[in-house]
Amino acid sequence: MSGVKVELKEGQVxxxxxxxxxxxxxxxxxxxxxxxxxxxxxxYAVQVLEDGEVVQQIPIVDLTRIGQIILWGLFVIFGxxxxxxxxRRSLHSE
Numbered sequence: 001m002s003g004v005k006v007e008l009k010e011g012q013v014x015x016x017x018x019x020x021x022x023x024x025x026x027x028x029x030x031x032x033x034x035x036x037x038x039x040x041x042x043x044y045a046v047q048v049l050e051d052g053e054v055v056q057q058i059p060i061v062d063l064t065r066i067g068q069i070i071l072w073g074l075f076v077i078f079g080x081x082x083x084x085x086x087x088r089r090s091l092h093s094e
Contacts (some may be wrong), residue, residue: 003030003031004028004029004030004031005027005028005029005030005031006026006027006028006029007026007027008024008025008026008027008044009024009025009026009027009041010022010023010024010047011023011024011025013049019048020048020049020050021046021047021048021049022046022047022049022054023043023045023046023047024043024044024045024046024047024057025041025042025043025044026041026042026043026044027039027040027041028040028041028042042062042065043060043062044059044060045057045058045059045060046058046060
């Protein structure tokens with residue numbers, strides 16, 4: 001079965017200092033039939049609960065993911081600049 005699925009998964013409730021907290025993760029999965037697939041989980045938020053009801057949801061900023069996106073962007077930019085320079089040199093040498 002092939003397909004892509006994105007879903008939020010709630011963890012177990014943690015009670016500390018009179019406050020109930022529940023972690024939430026986002027899961028991305030891509031299945032490629034019988035050949036395998038890819039699963040990626042990331043922190044999403046922490047929910048603050050009162051009497052079992054969500055009263056506040058605090059988003060988690062994933063600095064690792066932001067850093068990865070910046071590095072990939074730099075890779076694409078410098079790769080493009082390098083290809084342009086290579087193309088220019090090959091035109092001028094002829």
